[in-house]
Amino acid sequence: MPSPARSSAPAEVLNYIDHAWRASSASQHLDVVNPATGELLGRTPLSPGLEGAAAAEAAARALPEWRRTPPGERVQYLFKLKALLEDDLEELARLITMECGKTLDEARGEMRRAIENVEFACGMPILMQGYNSEDIARGFDETMIRQPVGVCAAICPFNFPGMIPFWFMPYALACGNTYVVKPSERVPLTMQRIIQLIEQTDLPRGVVNLVNGAAETVDAILDHPAIRAVSFVGSTPVARHVYRRSAENGKRAQCQGGAKNPIVVMPDADREMTTKITADSAFGCAGQRCAAASVAITVAEARDWFPEMICDAAASRVTGYGLDDGVQMGPVISPQSKARIEEWIGLGAAEGAGIPVDGRNPSIPGYERGTFVRPTILVDVPAGSQVASTEIFGPVLGVMHVATLEAALELVNRGPHGNMACIFTRSGAAARKFRYEAEAGDIGINVGIAAPMAFFPFSGWKESFFGDLHGQGWDAVEFFTQKKVVIERWPKEWSRKF
Ligand code: NAD
Numbered sequence: 001m002p003s004p005a006r007s008s009a010p011a012e013v014l015n016y017i018d019h020a021w022r023a024s025s026a027s028q029h030l031d032v033v034n035p036a037t038g039e040l041l042g043r044t045p046l047s048p049g050l051e052g053a054a055a056a057e058a059a060a061r062a063l064p065e066w067r068r069t070p071p072g073e074r075v076q077y078l079f080k081l082k083a084l085l086e087d088d089l090e091e092l093a094r095l096i097t098m099e100c101g102k103t104l105d106e107a108r109g110e111m112r113r114a115i116e117n118v119e120f121a122c123g124m125p126i127l128m129q130g131y132n133s134e135d136i137a138r139g140f141d142e143t144m145i146r147q148p149v150g151v152c153a154a155i156c157p158f159n160f161p162g163m164i165p166f167w168f169m170p171y172a173l174a175c176g177n178t179y180v181v182k183p184s185e186r187v188p189l190t191m192q193r194i195i196q197l198i199e200q201t202d203l204p205r206g207v208v209n210l211v212n213g214a215a216e217t218v219d220a221i222l223d224h225p226a227i228r229a230v231s232f233v234g235s236t237p238v239a240r241h242v243y244r245r246s247a248e249n250g251k252r253a254q255c256q257g258g259a260k261n262p263i264v265v266m267p268d269a270d271r272e273m274t275t276k277i278t279a280d281s282a283f284g285c286a287g288q289r290c291a292a293a294s295v296a297i298t299v300a301e302a303r304d305w306f307p308e309m310i311c312d313a314a315a316s317r318v319t320g321y322g323l324d325d326g327v328q329m330g331p332v333i334s335p336q337s338k339a340r341i342e343e344w345i346g347l348g349a350a351e352g353a354g355i356p357v358d359g360r361n362p363s364i365p366g367y368e369r370g371t372f373v374r375p376t377i378l379v380d381v382p383a384g385s386q387v388a389s390t391e392i393f394g395p396v397l398g399v400m401h402v403a404t405l406e407a408a409l410e411l412v413n414r415g416p417h418g419n420m421a422c423i424f425t426r427s428g429a430a431a432r433k434f435r436y437e438a439e440a441g442d443i444g445i446n447v448g449i450a451a452p453m454a455f456f457p458f459s460g461w462k463e464s465f466f467g468d469l470h471g472q473g474w475d476a477v478e479f480f481t482q483k484k485v486v487i488e489r490w491p492k493e494w495s496r497k498f
Contacts, residue, residue, distance in 0.1 A: 011042035013188045013212055015051055016195045018058035019205035024051055024212065030185045035101040035331040036321040038369025044185040047213035052182070052220030055209040059151040059178035060226035062206030067148045067176040069204075071125040075174050080201040082118045085111065088197060092190060094323065096162050099187045101330040101371075102285045103322035107162070113454070114166035117472065120454040124174035127477050140489045146481035148176030149252065150228035153221045155182050155242060157234040158333055159288045161190035167458060168231040171476035173207065177229075180209045180221060184234075186333060188212050222246055229479065231471060232256065233290075236391075236417070236463045243466035254467040254479055256290070256460055258391040259419035263293040263448065264408045264434065267301040269424035271309060273446070277424075278397070279313035281448030283375045286332050287395035290464075291420050291442065291451045295381070295388060295398045297408045303401050307356075307379055310397065314357045314375035320364055331372045332394050338371040341394030345376055348387035348398065353378040359395060389415045405430055413439040418461030420450050441465060 013032070014021045024045030032042040066074070085092070089111050096107035132143040152172045156164045165181050172179050183191040195210050211217055221227055222245040229252040232242040239257035246253035263278055281293035298306045322330035332338050342360045349355055359374030373394055381388050381398035388398060388411075402408050412421050422444030423434040431445045441459025444450035452458050457470035469479040 010040045011189060011192070013042050013044050013192060015045070015047060015055070015212055016208075016210040017051070017055045018061075018209070024048075026051075026213070030214070032099055032186065032188060033334070034098050035333055036323075036367050036370040036372075041099055042189055044188045044212050046185065047211050047217045049216050049220030052180075052211050052213065052217045053224050055180045055211040056151055056153070056221060056224040056226045058206040058209050059180050062178045062204060063148075063151060066178050066204060066207050069176070071128060071174065071176070074176065075122045075124055077201045077203050078118050078122050078170055078174060081170075081198060082115055082122070084197040084200055085115050085118065085194075088193070089115075092162055092193060095190050095193055096187075097322040097330070099189050100158065100161055101322060101333060102288075103327055103330055106285055106330075107322070110160055110163045113451075114163045116454040117166040118170045120472075121170035121174040121476075124171070124477070127474075128175055128481055130483070136487070139491070140487060143486045143488075145484045145486065146175070146477070147484055149480055149482050150177060151180065151226045152177045152229040152231070152480065153180040153182065153227050154231045155218050155221065155234070156184055158184035158186040159285065159290070161187040162194065164233050165191065165194070167233070167471035168476070169208070171472075172229075172480045175477065175480040177480055178207050180211060180227065182211050182213060182217055182221060185212060185214045218242070219245070222251070223249060225249075227251060229253070230255075231479075233471075239466055252479065254469055254471060255465065256458070256471070257464050257466065258393070258417060259290045259292075259460075259464050260294050260389060260391050260415050260417045261292060261420040261422070261440075262295045262297055262412045262415070263444075264297045264299060264405070264412065264421075264423045265302040265306050266299050266405065266423065266425035266427065266430055268426045269302065270426070270446075271305055274424040275306070275309040275313050277446075277448035278310060279317065279375075281422075282397040283314065283317055283329050283395045284449070286329050286373070288332060288337075288393055289449070290460075291449045293397060293422065293448055294392060295400060297411055298399065298401045299405055299408050300403055307377075307399050310399070311357050311377050314359075314377050314397070317375045319362065319372055319374050321367055321370070329375065329395060331367075331370045333371070335371050337394065338373055341373050341392055341396060344387060344390070344392045344394075345378070345396060348378045348381065348385070348396075351382060351385040351387055353381045353385070353387060353398065355379075383411060383414075391417070405433060409434065409437050413437070416463045419464035420444065422448055422450060441470075
């Protein structure tokens with residue numbers, strides 16, 4: 001059983017298939033590196049397709065017995081898991097910081113959101129009830145029953161290794177499905193530990209399986225006939241691929257993609273609050289959040305104060321190793337990400353933006369091997385430029401300016417993504433107009449990270465989402481169950497007298 005958080009030696013990353021930890025036969029591995037220190041934490045096997053298929057088959061064997069287990073019994077394992085996650089929260093948070101780079105507080109917050117999903121899924125005995133009508137015609141009754149879909153799988157991104165599998169897995173299990181999880185190959189260690197906790201719940205053999213890997217492993221999952229539903233979170237091009245391939249293979253799919261989230265700053269907005277919340281949104285998790293603000297649009301006189309205040313907030317943000325006290329922002333995930341983000345900052349300047357706060361190539365004493373980019377502000381970003389509409393996924397906030405709310409909404413709705421859009425204002429009328437007209441699935445009003453609670457769907461529109469039913473909330477119940485409708489009659493003349 002691996003114990004990566006406690007050992008200084010690189011961890012062996014294993015698959016967990018059919019209730020057993022197994023070394024992969026992979027010929028290729030990816031180094032898992034602490035992005036702040038450069039320390040090698042482990043090596044992810046890029047499992048061959050056959051191992052993805054083995055995970056699907058183990059889950060398929062476990063399905064008949066698990067779906068017959070009453071929902072009230074199924075959620076007992078989730079109650080146990082919640083307690084284990086609570087007890088292990090600090091260790092899990094440290095592990096997330098080590099492999100993913102975010103600060104310890106951010107990692108704790110991530111695990112809280114994971115646990116929240118387990119709590120909500122514990123209500124499944126009532127949530128998955130169907131409905132019925134007596135006498136749809138004289139003596140005929142009709143009933144809708146929800147049954148599990150079958151074997152389901154999650155394919156996860158690097159930026160929330162602890163939370164994102166929980167947007168799906170607890171609901172799937174509580175609904176009577178069995179499961180395969182494929183974490184991001186860049187951050188596999190958190191899920192190793194979570195599966196160890198799941199093992200401690202005594203969940204029956206094969207109900208949850210873990211397979212590590214990259215594109216080949218994913219495609220094996222997408223092609224396997226036993227897998228009936230796929231949940232994906234990651235970049236838009238891969239979301240589109242997963243959605244298309246799942247659909248071609250007759251599977252349900254919900255695929256969350258990339259984002260470029262605008263924040264509109266009205267002239268009447270509370271200055272301190274707006275600046276603080278925007279900075280937290282843009283630079284929290286080093287901007288590697290699908291709900292990070294990446295463009296701020298000032299309206300009319302908001303230009304007189306917002307750019308200067310946000311530049312001060314960006315320049316004063318403490319960047320360093322997320323395990324160190326007082327650090328407000330960690331590194332980005334990899335040297336490749338750092339190079340890409342810094343290239344985009346340069347491209348923004350080439351397209352006409354100014355760089356009053358430039359976070360490229362910072363020096364972080366003691367962490368010279370870390371992949372850091374400090375908070376960066378691009379001002380006067382031209383409408384229609386590449387940098388205005390492309391996801392950078394780093395601590396970079398572009399600032400644009402318009403004269404009216406109508407013009408701001410035009411900019412908000414022009415982009416290809418539709419994950420989140422926020423407005424800061426004291427005006428109810430402006431807020432309502434924004435809520436009504438902004439083309440995004442998650443809206444913040446005087447809120448900078450409009451990430452829905454577990455009991456609401458994590459929405460997303462346009463290029464940020466492919467599918468019909470989102471993660472979390474009632475959508476999760478819909479996604480992880482299939483409806484069966486029964487119409488019956490029991491003629492009176494058949495009744496015996498007892
Ligand atoms: P990614 O698309 O590179 O990888 C996501 C998953 O897809 C990984 O498990 C990876 O192994 C797999 N994958 C990668 N290439 C593949 C291919 N060609 N074929 C099949 N599978 C493949 O994403 P990432 O860099 O890990 O995560 C960052 C992205 O995720 C950002 O775009 C971010 O906006 C997005 N994201 C979106 C949300 C949301 O809710 N919409 C939440 C978190 C992250």
